[in-house]
Amino acid sequence: MYTKILVVDDDPNICDMLRQYLEKEKYEVRTALDGFEAIEHWKTFSPDLILLDIMLPGKSGKDVCMEIRRTSQTPIIIISAKGEIVDKVVCLELGADDFLVKPFDLNELQARMAAVLRRCNASRELTPDDEVVRYENIEISKQKYELKINGKAVDIPPKELDLLYFLASNCNRVFTRDQLLDKVWGFDYLGDSRTVDVHVKRLREKLEGVSDKWQLKTVWGVGYKFDVTSA
16 A cells, blocks of 8 residues: 655645655545645645645645644644744644755655654554553553643644653753753654754643653753652
């Protein structure tokens, strides 16, 4: 079965170019020219990965990303002519998995797609050796890919859970951003260290006020650690 890709761009020429290229690479491709069509195809086509432009008529790419993230962790790579750092950070905060600036090289696109799909597939592979990490008012399970706060399951993207599980499994140990990219995202990740900052920010929003016996702590000039004062 072919991997299914949804290409969303308001430029028909770009959609057609990407469709032809990806079909030659043995992907099954569907295209959308606006945000509303993108949501419809996402629901009916069930893509394995979405290539999503930001500037779209009807519903922006950011709105599309937010709507998908309310119920799904379908991998999303933002492709945009807007390449400012703030744009990348905003898109990552909305839940995108990667960001590629136009114009782009098709070989780089293929590499980023492969990396995102590989990370996503790895996050779904459950092994019997995975354990549950518990501290006061929190439980992190990689077997179930589940975060519980005060006994209640909380929605969390797989990569956020991976990061939290790794840090909590190595409590009181400081990791640099590059070390976290290597351990959590994998050596082949093509993004930058700001990705770690974005995920830590989202985790802190979920964990705020949960316990005074542990915290996700910044060690200035070094990186981050899961700081435990009383287990």
